[in-house]
Amino acid sequence: MTGWRPTPSLVRACLFALSGLAGGVAAGLDVLVVLAAPFLVLGVMGMLARPRHTPTVRTQIDHHRLHEGQGTTSRLVVDDLAGVEHVIRVAAQAPHVATRPTYGVSASLAADGLPVLELSPRRWGRRVIGAERVGLTSAWAGWRWGPVDMPEHGLVVLPQTAPYDSRAEVPQPDGLVGRHRSRRLGSGTEFEGIRPFATGDRLKRVNWPVSLRTGELHVITTRAEQDAGVWLVVDGLRDIGFSGGIDGAASSLDLTVRAAAALAEHHVRTGDRVGLLVVASEGARVRLGSGPRHLHRLHGTLSRVRTEVRSVPPERLDLGAVTGSVVYVLSPMLFTPLVTATASLQRSGASVIVIDTLGERDHGADRLALPALAARMQQLERDDRLRQLAALGCPVVPWRGPGTVDTVLRLLARRAQVPKVRAR
Template sequence: MSSWRPTAGLVRACLLAFGGATGGLVLGQEVLLVLGAPFVLLAVMGVLHRPVRQPAVRTVIDHGRLHEGQGTTVRVEVDDLAGVEHVARVASPPAHVGTRPRYGAVGSLVADGLPVLEVSPRRWGRRELGVERVALTSHWAGWRWGPADMPEHGVLVLPQATPYDSRAEVPQPDGLVGSHRSRRLGSGTDFEGIRHFTAGDRLKRITWPVSLRTGELHVVTTRAEQDAGVWLVVDALRDIGESGGIDGAASTLDLTVRAASALAEHHVRTGDRVGLLVLSSDPVRIGLGSGPRHLQRLQGTLARVRADARSEPPERLDLGAGAGSVVHVLSPMLFTPLVTATAGLLRGGTAVVVIDTLGGHGSAPDPDPLALTSLAGRMQRIERDDRLRRLAELGCPVVAWRGPGTLDTVLRQLARRGRVPKVRA
């Protein structure tokens, strides 16, 4: 436990004051008394302003849950500031966390307010803000408390939801109420067309302008609006590339997590039911749900994703997805078992979209084409291209993540495909 101790300045002032007074009296040199007089004043004032009570110091953080790029403040609290004139703080620079001041060192007079440290996490995940040390100094800089180590604070950083919006409909909505057009005619507000009146039609559906003009009764037909079940399969088996945070280059896991967060926020905002499956050493499965609380649960799960090189993808994906669900597989598609599991979902009649999150990794020219690493990388890219080609032959669209509008064309094609009559042998 820290306590008040004399500073080097107070010790030096006492020694010089004692030496000047002793030398002036013993040697009879008045000049030594004159030179030592200021140090006598400093020593006396420093000793008289010694703090009596031991303060309790702690640091608190304003927010424990942030998004990438957001900032918060770490404050220091002292229960007893009697006799304290200056407060200094020094924090070790953590990885993927920006601080202001830049190097994490800040100090101020108590009269000007206690010093604050501003932090801003630059990458999603659980971020520790580093070890911090706090020191207190009394009046006349005679006594110092600390520096004492403060408990380390942690922040849960949610992935930044890339601005994403899509006006395309989910291929086969099967819910009750939502924003997607149903495949069946029903009592909705989405205009479908005008047809002749038949037995069983509601009278309020009659369109009188058309009926009076043609001389026959006509009714307006509409489609009901339904919600859909959307599954997000996140490949967290490997992390290829080096992450530079929100301000730098993105690794494959960065692209995957941020894309999943953007899709989850978009579908929850439109009223769909969203589920999540994280493929890692410790798989996590969250069932279908909707609402802001469910979105926070999804984003919190994505923020805790960790890549493990020892984990292997499953041979079969068991989502329990219904016939009206759509599955988004976010993956670089570098592992054959994951491709096999995706093909199994396709054969089961599920609408599957593969979102390629490899990005620009692996496309840069090799400095030494004959090196073993370069040859291995080219072989892996050839195998990956072959896997994607086979998925395309099965009718699975593969699209690279580009942010807004990435899935518009693909979902429209799947919706048209879902309306085509199917012939079963």
Template sequence: MTVWQTTPALARAAILAAVGALAAVTLGEPVVVVLVSPFLVLTLMSVLHRPTERPRVDNRLEHVSLHEGQGTRSRLRLTNADDVEVVTRVAQPVPYVAMRPAAGALVALATDNHDLQLSPRRWGRRLLGAEGVALTSRWAGFRFGVVTVSGQEMFVLPARAPYDSRAEAPAPVGLVGAHRSRRNGSGTEFSGIRPFASGDRLRRIQWRTSLRTGALHVVTTRAEEDSAVLVVLDALVDLGRSGGVDGEASSLDLGVRAASALAEHHVRRGDRVGLRVLGAHDARLATAGGQRHLRRLQGLLARTRIERSRLPEGFTLGVPGGTVVYVLSPMLDDGVVTAVASASQRGVPVVVVDTLPEDVRMAVAEGTDEALAELAWRMRQLDRDDLLRHLAATGCPVVPWRGPGTLDQVLYRLARRAQLPTVRVR
């Protein structure tokens, strides 16, 4: 149990005061008492202000769920601390968590602000390190602690990447949304003019055409529907080095942030969004809409871990009809490439977002010839480029992630292709 203990400063002051008083009496020199009087005053004041209560120390985070790059405070709560004058707290450094003060050490008066500012720099679960807290009484005579306070868990969501697109969904299949449908309905996009029929609304009458032809005609419009979107994230491997939200991005960093940006964009437009994380556990989230669903989706992204495993034989994306699929992957697994090509050949609108960082290098195991490893990696990249060219030739576009406007031209082409007539063999 932690109790108040005498500080070395009080012990030194008491010893010097006692030795000085003894020397003054022994030698008969009153001037010695004058020399040691400051130490005598310090000893007396420390003893008079001896703490009588046992304080309690606890810390609390203002926000336990943040987006990477945002900040919060770790507040230190003191109870029964009337006798405390100085607070000293030292926090252990945690990877991808910036602190202010930078070293995590803070000394302040008990009446001043002694909060520690924190800012997570990468998505995921971050367990803050334990803190050591020491309390000092008035006149620095007694010290309480060091008290060890356990760190709290912080849940860090992916950063809100700036992404927006004006492109329409290739094949909207829903009820109400912002995408122009291929069928006529109650919308705002002009479709054509036809003769009046029973059940048409009077406000749809086109009076100029009606007066010219002598018969009533109405304006027809395109329906506006929402779209179903499936985001597939490849978590089988993580290539490159992660430097946090302000530094270099690994392949998994690019994939997680791009998936969060795409999901937020489509949810904001009223679409239904689903998520599938390829890995050992094959985490899935059914398609839905709304801010609550977006929060669950970002939470699943934040729990993503590198799961080195092989996809089962005959692996497919399992996409229902009318769904737009975004595959975020470095495209280094043959199973992922085969599943994407199969879905594209079945007519599913698939867009591959290449998340392989530029100038990435593979980690070389100790004892491996670096020149041989570099040659093997270059050969693997050539093989990957050839696979991506064949994939693009099947009608599946492959684009690197570049933020806003990355997929505009691709979605425009897919939407135009969806409006072309198709030939079916019976």
């Protein structure tokens, strides 16, 4: 209802007043008139306070794009408050969204300002907020407008970027804009070392002080003028565990998305080019890029990751990263075709790092229960897959936040410098 209607209290006051006056006059009892007098006053004041206009009400939120844990405010806008004394808002509870007041009920006098609702998303993803009902009441509680349903608002919740930093250099860079230079030798200005002269070296690279001191020609080696090409492969096929938002336990997909967001922010901040591949039934692919705008695009793509129990097309499992890139595969490694695709990528020559995002899982107190036995069997199968990947030279590290991949990157950088013997 969008028009002003009399409240039940006004109807009761009018009925009591008319009944008391009629009864007092008919029966000649003054006491009935005296008892009906207060109700008569309330009825008359309520009738006189009837608003003469139909208000227009809408809601708006201060932000439409937030990170996990951040907050926004839902505000009520009324075109004309003449004759309005009291305003009430009742908001519906949305999953993974905390509200203040706790139960979403907020009311105040119009003279003190319109009531506001504070909202804070506790998990990444697309959230729908603002589904609520609004009611207005006139002075003396005589007339009521509404309650009316307010339209919902869409909110994009970006994954929380956990504090992450790495001092290790990526092993096989692939561009020319980032801070991480190539570990491969080549034409450049970044000093790498001094080695004995070999056939094909340029004479301008000869280091004469060292050559005169040792009696043999030595040349200066430099790093190639290249930067890092980093690919993030996100496994969105399954979500293991229950998500309690940023305040509770994290599911496997929570760890995957938040780890990918942290790695993306770290590499983009250092100037590296970062690409993203989401392996899911409705996957997504973001090309290599750099800069704040590209980082927003990566975070927006991560916020749209959804798990659906459907078959995955074979082309979704084609990681397709360029040889020479650094590829982070963020996955609990429970899907066999994805493990096979990771192994194929490792054989192609890319530097692949598997980041285990399964996390710590409690299989229950009863180890002989059927769900606990199934979980342990799945764990054994997963451990066997990870051992096979490690045997191929693909490091597997659990996500631990800052410094998770420092040691692995240093080892890969050293391995990239080792001469490779190729059969002809």
